[in-house]
Amino acid sequence: MESIKHLIDRLSSPQILFFGSLVILVLFLVNLRRSTSWKVILGSFAALAAFYAWALMDKNFRSIVLVPDNVPITLLLVLVMFFTFLGFRKAAANDVRIGKGLGPAEKDETDLRVFVWPDLVYVEFICLILLTVILVAWAIGLQAPLEPPANPSKSPNPSKAPWYFLGLQEMLVYYDPWIAGVLLPGMIIMGLMALPYIDPNPKGNGYYTFKERPFAISMFMGGFLVLWVSLIILGTFLRGPNWNFFGPFEQWRIEKVEPLLNVNLSEYIWVKWMGVGLPKSILVREGFGILGVIFYFGALPPILAFTAFKKLFRQMGWIRYNVMAFLFLMMMALPIKMLLRWSFNLKYIVYIPEYFFNI
Amino acid sequence: MGTKHVEHHYDIPRLNRVFAWSSLALLVSIVGLVWWDYSRPWKRIQRDFMARDLEKTKNDMLAAVPADKQAELDALEKDLAAAKAELDSRERDPKYAADQERAKDAAARQYIVDSTAKKIKSVIDSRRFYYEQALKDEGAEAAEPLGKELHGLIQQRNAKLDELKVADEEAKAANDALAAWTKKQDETQTKINEITKKRDLLAKKAKTLEPDWINKTRNAVILDMLQPTVKPKQIVTSKIQDDWVFEKANKVDRCTSCHLAIDKEGWEQAPQPFRSHPNLALFVSSKSPHKMDDVGCTVCHQGRGWAMDFERATHTPDDEKQKEEWVEKYGWFHDHWWDEHMFPKTFSEAGCYVCHQEQLQFGNFPRRDEKGVMPENAAAAAPLLDQGIKLVYDYGCYACHKIGPMLDPAGSDLGMRDFVKRGPDLRHVGVKLDERFVNKWLQNPKHFRPATRMPRIFGLENHETPELKAREQVEINSVAYYIVSRSTPFTSKDPNDPNQPEQPQHPSGPGDAERGKSMFASVGCLACHTMNGIEPATGKEQWKATFGPDLSAVGSKTTYEWIYSWIMSPVHYAPDTRMPSLRLTPDEGRDVATFLAAQRNEAFDKEEPIGYDPKVLDKVSEEYLLTTLTVDEASKRVATMSTEDKELLVGEKIVNRYGCHGCHWIPGKENEKQIGTELTEEGSKDVERLDFGYLKEEPPHLEPTNYAWFQQKLLHPRSFDRGRDKTPEDLLKMPQFDFTEEQAKAITTFILSLRKTGTIPYTSQKHLNPREKAIEKGHRILLKHNCQGCHSIDGHGGETMASYLPPDAGPPPIDGAGKKIQSQWLFTFLKNPSKLRVISVRMPTFGFTDAEANAVIQYLDAIWNESYPFDSSQPGKLSPEDEPVAKQMFEKAKCQSCHVTSDPPVATDKDKVAPNLLLAKVRLKPNWVNEWLLNPQALQPNTKMPSFYDDTDFTPNPSLAKFFEPANENDPDAIKKQAHKQIDVFRDYLFALRPEDVPKAQQ
Structure with a gap:
C-alpha cells in the first residue's frame, strides 16, 4: 500500500497531471461513442469512489481533502464529470442520428408546446427548494472556521486564492502578475464575449453534437477542463506551503524546499550557447525573446492560415480568423510556457527587470 | 409552423x-437550522448553573434568618397577625371609615391641583418663548398682549400653587389620621422586614432563577x-484592548457566559465551569486589585475571549490525560x-509579567503593605514565575539572549546591567587555572563540580558522529589554549586608574588547615559556598548554599597562592565580582587558603585531558580560513601555521560561536554582542516560526505549541537537530543546563510571559510608585549580593542563621531594620563594617557604591x-534625679554580661554576642529602643535578650520593680505608665552613655 502511495506521490507533478488530463480529454473526444458508454461512465465514477475510499484511510490525504473548504472541490469534480458525460453522451447519440440523416433527438421535441405553469415554473420551484435544502445542510455540515483578524504581516502559508481563481493562481507560477493576473483573465472574458461574433455557425444550436463542430468544442473543453478545472483541483489539493507541489499522500511540511534553477532565454542564448556575456543593450540582450514573441503573434496566424487552419480561414474570413487566431494563441501561451518551464527550466522569454517587463 | 400542444x-x-x-x-432542514442555532452548549451550561444557583439560594434562604432571631421573628409575626385582626375588627367603626374616606378625597384633590399647576407651567414655558420672539421681532408694543397673557398665566399658576400647599397639608393630616389606625401593624411589619431583609432578597433572586413557565x-x-x-454575558473593558491588527478596540471577553460563579464566593468546590476563581483576594472579585470588569479574563489567561464554545475559546489541556x-x-x-x-493551567502565571515588567519577583521578598504591615495572606502570587525569573537570573540566560524587560524595564531605572557577567572573570585566568584543568572542565563541568551552573557545551547529542566528536576534541583543546594563553597577568592594569585595586598579595608561608577549617565554617563562607563535610544545619534539614561555587575540590582546580590572594581581596582579581572581602588578617587568610587548597579530588587529578588528531585541527583551521581566503591560500596558510596559532584561531572561533563572553570576561571580547535569539517578545512569537525539526512526527511527538517547544529546548537543547543534516557551523549550539522538569516549567512560564504589550495601555500597566520602586531596587541589591544568605527578612532567607548557637551569635535577622537603625550609621556600616559584637561570623565588605548603600537604606x-x-x-x-536610678537599672539588668561596652571591643568582651551599647546613640532609632525594651521577643523571636516586662500587663520584672513610686492603685493604667516611664529613662540613659560612664564593676 505504502509503495503505491509513494508511487502516486512521485508521479504527482504539475506536468504529468496537466498532460495526463490533456491526453484523457483527447482520448475521450476521439472515441466519443465508446467513452460515453455506461461501462465507461459508471466505471469512472466507481474508480473515483474506490480511489477516495482507499485514499481516505491515509492521514495526510484526509487532512487535506476533508477540510471544510475543500470538500466542495471534490463535489465539483463529480459534477463536472457528470455534466461532461451527460452532454457528450447526448452529443454522441445525436451524431449517430445525424449520420443516419435523422437529425438530433431534440428535434423531435422542438415542435411540442406545453404551458409555463406547471411544466416550467413548478420544476423550477422544486429545484429552488431542493437547492435551499442542500445549502442549509451544507452550512450546518461544513462549518467555516472562526479565524483570527486579518493580519498583513502574517499571511497564511499557503496563501490561496478563492477556489474559482486557483487556475489563475497557478498561472502565476509561469507568468508575471501583469500577464497571469491581468492580461490572461482579461483575454478570457474578452474572448468569451467575442465568441458569438467569431463563430456565427448555427450548428449545434439547441441540440448536442460534437461531429458538427469538433474544433470549437475541443478548444472550449480544453480551455475549460484542462486549463481551468484541473488547475483548480491541482491548486486545492496539491499545492501546499510555499506553493510547493505535494503528492496527495504527502504531508504538507513547511520545511520542504524545491530547487529553483530557472534560467532566462537570454541567458540560454548568450551565455550558455554562444559563451559570451550578456550584452549591455536591453534590446540586443532580449532580442531573441522579443523576436520570438513577435513571431508568435505576428507571423504564426498567417502561416497557420495557409497550413493547419486553411479551412477555418476560408470559412471565417480575414478579420474573424485573425481575432480567433490571436485568442487561440493567447490560450496556448500558457501550456507552451508550462512546457518550456518543465523541459528547459525556462524562466522568462523576455526578461527586462529594468522596466518590470517580463514575459 | 406545425406546433402541437401536449397536455403536460x-x-x-x-x-x-x-x-x-x-x-x-426543507421544513426539516429549517427546523434543524433553528435548533442547531438554538441548542448552543453555553445555554445548557447556564441552565445548569441556574438550577445549582437556585438550590444554593434556597439553602441560603434557610440560613438567612439567624437562629437567635427566629424566636423574635415568630413573636413579631404573631403581633402582626394580632394587629391585622384588630384593624379588621375596626372595619365597621364609622370613624375609621370616615378617616379612610378623608384620605382618599385629599389624595384626589392633591392630584387634581398638582396636575393643573403642571399643565399651566408647560403653557407658560411655551408662551414665554413666543413673547420673547415677539419682543425681538416686533418690538415691545406689539408684544404687549402676549406679555399680558403670560402674566395672567403666571398669576393663575401661583394661585394653583397656593392651593396645592393647602391640599398637601390636608393630605398629610388625613394620612396621619389614617396611619394612627394602622400604626401598630406598620411598625411590626418594618421590624419583620429588618430581620428578613436578606431572606427577602434571596427570595427575589430565587424567583428569577425558577424554571417556571414565564422563564421557560x-x-x-x-x-x-x-x-x-x-443570554451571553460579556465584559467590555476600556482598560485593556484587543488587537484587531488594523485597529485596537476595547477588550471583549465572554468567558463569564459559562464561568458564571468566577467572581463569587461560595463556589470553591463546584465542578467546572462553575468554580470560583482560586484567588479571589487578588483577582476577579470587585474587591481585588484586578477587577474582572477592568481587566477581563484573556489578558492574563490568553485565549479567544469572544468565543462561546469550549473548544473555540481555545481552552488548553494541561496534560495528555x-x-x-x-x-x-x-x-x-x-x-x-x-x-x-489559552495558557494551560501549569503556565497560567505567565500572564502576570505583561503588565508587571517593572517587578522582578512577586513573592520571594517581604510583601508588606504601604503601612509596613505584613498582610495576613502574604503567599506568593506567582511562585512558578518567580522561580522562572530567579532561574533566568541565576543561570544568566540573558548572557546569550536579549530579554528587554529584564535588562531594561520600560520607564524605570531598575535595569539589571550590574548582573551581566554570570561566570568568573577570565581575564587573568592564567594565574588561576592551567590548560589541563580547563580542558577537563570543558568536557563536562558537572563531572568536576556537580552543582555548577556552567552548562555543558561539548559532547551533546547533536555531536555524536565520530567526525563531530573528533572535531569537538580539537575545539576543547583550542578553547583551553586560547583562554589560558590570552589571559593577562594581574598587574596589567592602568596604574593611572584611580580605582586601581591593591596589588596581589602573596602568602608568606603555609597556614594551619584545622584553624582554617573552623574559620571557614564560622566566618560566613557557608552563606554562599558549599563544602563537603561542613554543612550548616538549618534546624529542619541540611542546607546547601548555591549562590557561590561548591568548594569541595577547589584544591584540584587552583593553587594555594591564588586562593590566598583571592580571599584576601577578591576585587583585585575580578573587579566586578560579587565575592565580598571578609577582612581576613594575613594569618587567617593563610589558614583558610591552606584548608581550601587541601580539598582535592584525587580521582579527577589523575584523569588526563582529552587529546586530538592534528589532522582534524588542520582541517578545521582551513575551514575557518576559507571564510576569508581562497582554497589555495588557506591550505598554504595552514601549512605554515604553528599548532599554537591554529589552536588560537580555532579557539577564538569557538569562543565566538558559543558566546563564552556572555558569562565571562575574556580579553578582547569585552564588547561582543549576545549570540542567542532575542527573547523580549518570545511568548508572542508565532509557533510556525519555531523550528520543530522532526520532533512533531517522531518521538517525543511534541504538541504544536510554543510551551512544548520551550520545554523541549530547555531540557534537550540540541534535540531539534535529530534527523537533520547540517554543517558543523549550523548545528544548534544552546548548551545543556540539566534543568529539572520543574525548572523547565518555571523558565517556560517566564518565556511565555514575555509578550507584546501593545494591547495594554500605559496607564493599565503596573508602574511602581516611589515606595515600590525603592523596594524593587532593594530586592535587586539583595539578590545581587545574596544578603538573604545570612540575613532573614520577614522569614525569607537567612538559612545559615540557624547553625549559629546561640542564635544571637549568628548573623541577625534584619526584620524591622528600617525602624531600628539610623540611616547615617547604617550607611557607614555598609560601606565599611565595624565590629559590633564579639562573634565569629563577620559582615563582609561588599564594596557598595554610595548609590547602592543608599538604596539599601531606602x-x-x-x-x-x-x-x-x-x-x-x-x-x-x-534628668539628674533619674540618672542614678537608670544607672542602677543598668547594673541590675546585667546588660554588660552580654553587651559589649567598649569601642572597639576589648579582650574582656570575649563571648559577648550582643551589640555594643556605646553605639546605641548613633546606631538605634529611639522609638525602636522603647519597643525593644518592652518586648524583645516580639521583634526578634529567638533573641537571648530577656523581657523585663510582661507583654500583657506590663508588670515589671521583679529585679527592676520599685524604682519609682508604687503604682497608684486607683489608676488602672498605672503599671503601664510606670513601665513606659522606666523604659524612657533607661533609653535616655543609653543614649547619653559615654565610655567613661560605663560602670566598671561587672566587667
Missing part, C-alpha cells in the same frame, strides 16, 4: 409528490430573541486558527514605612 410534459401527480417530499425536506417562555426557541434570562478527557467530552481539537491559545525604610533618610524621633534628656 411532466407527470404532474409525480411532480406533486416530489414537491411534497422536497417541501418536507422567555428562553424558548425563537422567542428568546426578546428578553431571555439565558486531560486532553483525552476533553477530546471525548467536548470534541476538543487544537484550533490552529488562533495564535494566542529599601529598609520603605518596607517598614519609615521616613527616609532622616526622621524627627529624638531621645529625651536624662
Whole structure:
C-alpha cells in the first residue's frame, strides 16, 4: 500500500497531471461513442469512489481533502464529470442520428408546446427548494472556521486564492502578475464575449453534437477542463506551503524546499550557447525573446492560415480568423510556457527587470 | 409552423409528490437550522448553573434568618397577625371609615391641583418663548398682549400653587389620621422586614432563577430573541484592548457566559465551569486589585475571549490525560486558527509579567503593605514565575539572549546591567587555572563540580558522529589554549586608574588547615559556598548554599597562592565580582587558603585531558580560513601555521560561536554582542516560526505549541537537530543546563510571559510608585549580593542563621531594620563594617557604591514605612534625679554580661554576642529602643535578650520593680505608665552613655 502511495506521490507533478488530463480529454473526444458508454461512465465514477475510499484511510490525504473548504472541490469534480458525460453522451447519440440523416433527438421535441405553469415554473420551484435544502445542510455540515483578524504581516502559508481563481493562481507560477493576473483573465472574458461574433455557425444550436463542430468544442473543453478545472483541483489539493507541489499522500511540511534553477532565454542564448556575456543593450540582450514573441503573434496566424487552419480561414474570413487566431494563441501561451518551464527550466522569454517587463 | 400542444410534459401527480417530499425536506432542514442555532452548549451550561444557583439560594434562604432571631421573628409575626385582626375588627367603626374616606378625597384633590399647576407651567414655558420672539421681532408694543397673557398665566399658576400647599397639608393630616389606625401593624411589619431583609432578597433572586413557565417562555426557541434570562454575558473593558491588527478596540471577553460563579464566593468546590476563581483576594472579585470588569479574563489567561464554545475559546489541556478527557467530552481539537491559545493551567502565571515588567519577583521578598504591615495572606502570587525569573537570573540566560524587560524595564531605572557577567572573570585566568584543568572542565563541568551552573557545551547529542566528536576534541583543546594563553597577568592594569585595586598579595608561608577549617565554617563562607563535610544545619534539614561555587575540590582546580590572594581581596582579581572581602588578617587568610587548597579530588587529578588528531585541527583551521581566503591560500596558510596559532584561531572561533563572553570576561571580547535569539517578545512569537525539526512526527511527538517547544529546548537543547543534516557551523549550539522538569516549567512560564504589550495601555500597566520602586531596587541589591544568605527578612532567607548557637551569635535577622537603625550609621556600616559584637561570623565588605548603600537604606525604610533618610524621633534628656536610678537599672539588668561596652571591643568582651551599647546613640532609632525594651521577643523571636516586662500587663520584672513610686492603685493604667516611664529613662540613659560612664564593676 505504502509503495503505491509513494508511487502516486512521485508521479504527482504539475506536468504529468496537466498532460495526463490533456491526453484523457483527447482520448475521450476521439472515441466519443465508446467513452460515453455506461461501462465507461459508471466505471469512472466507481474508480473515483474506490480511489477516495482507499485514499481516505491515509492521514495526510484526509487532512487535506476533508477540510471544510475543500470538500466542495471534490463535489465539483463529480459534477463536472457528470455534466461532461451527460452532454457528450447526448452529443454522441445525436451524431449517430445525424449520420443516419435523422437529425438530433431534440428535434423531435422542438415542435411540442406545453404551458409555463406547471411544466416550467413548478420544476423550477422544486429545484429552488431542493437547492435551499442542500445549502442549509451544507452550512450546518461544513462549518467555516472562526479565524483570527486579518493580519498583513502574517499571511497564511499557503496563501490561496478563492477556489474559482486557483487556475489563475497557478498561472502565476509561469507568468508575471501583469500577464497571469491581468492580461490572461482579461483575454478570457474578452474572448468569451467575442465568441458569438467569431463563430456565427448555427450548428449545434439547441441540440448536442460534437461531429458538427469538433474544433470549437475541443478548444472550449480544453480551455475549460484542462486549463481551468484541473488547475483548480491541482491548486486545492496539491499545492501546499510555499506553493510547493505535494503528492496527495504527502504531508504538507513547511520545511520542504524545491530547487529553483530557472534560467532566462537570454541567458540560454548568450551565455550558455554562444559563451559570451550578456550584452549591455536591453534590446540586443532580449532580442531573441522579443523576436520570438513577435513571431508568435505576428507571423504564426498567417502561416497557420495557409497550413493547419486553411479551412477555418476560408470559412471565417480575414478579420474573424485573425481575432480567433490571436485568442487561440493567447490560450496556448500558457501550456507552451508550462512546457518550456518543465523541459528547459525556462524562466522568462523576455526578461527586462529594468522596466518590470517580463514575459 | 406545425406546433402541437401536449397536455403536460411532466407527470404532474409525480411532480406533486416530489414537491411534497422536497417541501418536507426543507421544513426539516429549517427546523434543524433553528435548533442547531438554538441548542448552543453555553445555554445548557447556564441552565445548569441556574438550577445549582437556585438550590444554593434556597439553602441560603434557610440560613438567612439567624437562629437567635427566629424566636423574635415568630413573636413579631404573631403581633402582626394580632394587629391585622384588630384593624379588621375596626372595619365597621364609622370613624375609621370616615378617616379612610378623608384620605382618599385629599389624595384626589392633591392630584387634581398638582396636575393643573403642571399643565399651566408647560403653557407658560411655551408662551414665554413666543413673547420673547415677539419682543425681538416686533418690538415691545406689539408684544404687549402676549406679555399680558403670560402674566395672567403666571398669576393663575401661583394661585394653583397656593392651593396645592393647602391640599398637601390636608393630605398629610388625613394620612396621619389614617396611619394612627394602622400604626401598630406598620411598625411590626418594618421590624419583620429588618430581620428578613436578606431572606427577602434571596427570595427575589430565587424567583428569577425558577424554571417556571414565564422563564421557560422567555428562553424558548425563537422567542428568546426578546428578553431571555439565558443570554451571553460579556465584559467590555476600556482598560485593556484587543488587537484587531488594523485597529485596537476595547477588550471583549465572554468567558463569564459559562464561568458564571468566577467572581463569587461560595463556589470553591463546584465542578467546572462553575468554580470560583482560586484567588479571589487578588483577582476577579470587585474587591481585588484586578477587577474582572477592568481587566477581563484573556489578558492574563490568553485565549479567544469572544468565543462561546469550549473548544473555540481555545481552552488548553494541561496534560495528555486531560486532553483525552476533553477530546471525548467536548470534541476538543487544537484550533490552529488562533495564535494566542489559552495558557494551560501549569503556565497560567505567565500572564502576570505583561503588565508587571517593572517587578522582578512577586513573592520571594517581604510583601508588606504601604503601612509596613505584613498582610495576613502574604503567599506568593506567582511562585512558578518567580522561580522562572530567579532561574533566568541565576543561570544568566540573558548572557546569550536579549530579554528587554529584564535588562531594561520600560520607564524605570531598575535595569539589571550590574548582573551581566554570570561566570568568573577570565581575564587573568592564567594565574588561576592551567590548560589541563580547563580542558577537563570543558568536557563536562558537572563531572568536576556537580552543582555548577556552567552548562555543558561539548559532547551533546547533536555531536555524536565520530567526525563531530573528533572535531569537538580539537575545539576543547583550542578553547583551553586560547583562554589560558590570552589571559593577562594581574598587574596589567592602568596604574593611572584611580580605582586601581591593591596589588596581589602573596602568602608568606603555609597556614594551619584545622584553624582554617573552623574559620571557614564560622566566618560566613557557608552563606554562599558549599563544602563537603561542613554543612550548616538549618534546624529542619541540611542546607546547601548555591549562590557561590561548591568548594569541595577547589584544591584540584587552583593553587594555594591564588586562593590566598583571592580571599584576601577578591576585587583585585575580578573587579566586578560579587565575592565580598571578609577582612581576613594575613594569618587567617593563610589558614583558610591552606584548608581550601587541601580539598582535592584525587580521582579527577589523575584523569588526563582529552587529546586530538592534528589532522582534524588542520582541517578545521582551513575551514575557518576559507571564510576569508581562497582554497589555495588557506591550505598554504595552514601549512605554515604553528599548532599554537591554529589552536588560537580555532579557539577564538569557538569562543565566538558559543558566546563564552556572555558569562565571562575574556580579553578582547569585552564588547561582543549576545549570540542567542532575542527573547523580549518570545511568548508572542508565532509557533510556525519555531523550528520543530522532526520532533512533531517522531518521538517525543511534541504538541504544536510554543510551551512544548520551550520545554523541549530547555531540557534537550540540541534535540531539534535529530534527523537533520547540517554543517558543523549550523548545528544548534544552546548548551545543556540539566534543568529539572520543574525548572523547565518555571523558565517556560517566564518565556511565555514575555509578550507584546501593545494591547495594554500605559496607564493599565503596573508602574511602581516611589515606595515600590525603592523596594524593587532593594530586592535587586539583595539578590545581587545574596544578603538573604545570612540575613532573614520577614522569614525569607537567612538559612545559615540557624547553625549559629546561640542564635544571637549568628548573623541577625534584619526584620524591622528600617525602624531600628539610623540611616547615617547604617550607611557607614555598609560601606565599611565595624565590629559590633564579639562573634565569629563577620559582615563582609561588599564594596557598595554610595548609590547602592543608599538604596539599601531606602529599601529598609520603605518596607517598614519609615521616613527616609532622616526622621524627627529624638531621645529625651536624662534628668539628674533619674540618672542614678537608670544607672542602677543598668547594673541590675546585667546588660554588660552580654553587651559589649567598649569601642572597639576589648579582650574582656570575649563571648559577648550582643551589640555594643556605646553605639546605641548613633546606631538605634529611639522609638525602636522603647519597643525593644518592652518586648524583645516580639521583634526578634529567638533573641537571648530577656523581657523585663510582661507583654500583657506590663508588670515589671521583679529585679527592676520599685524604682519609682508604687503604682497608684486607683489608676488602672498605672503599671503601664510606670513601665513606659522606666523604659524612657533607661533609653535616655543609653543614649547619653559615654565610655567613661560605663560602670566598671561587672566587667
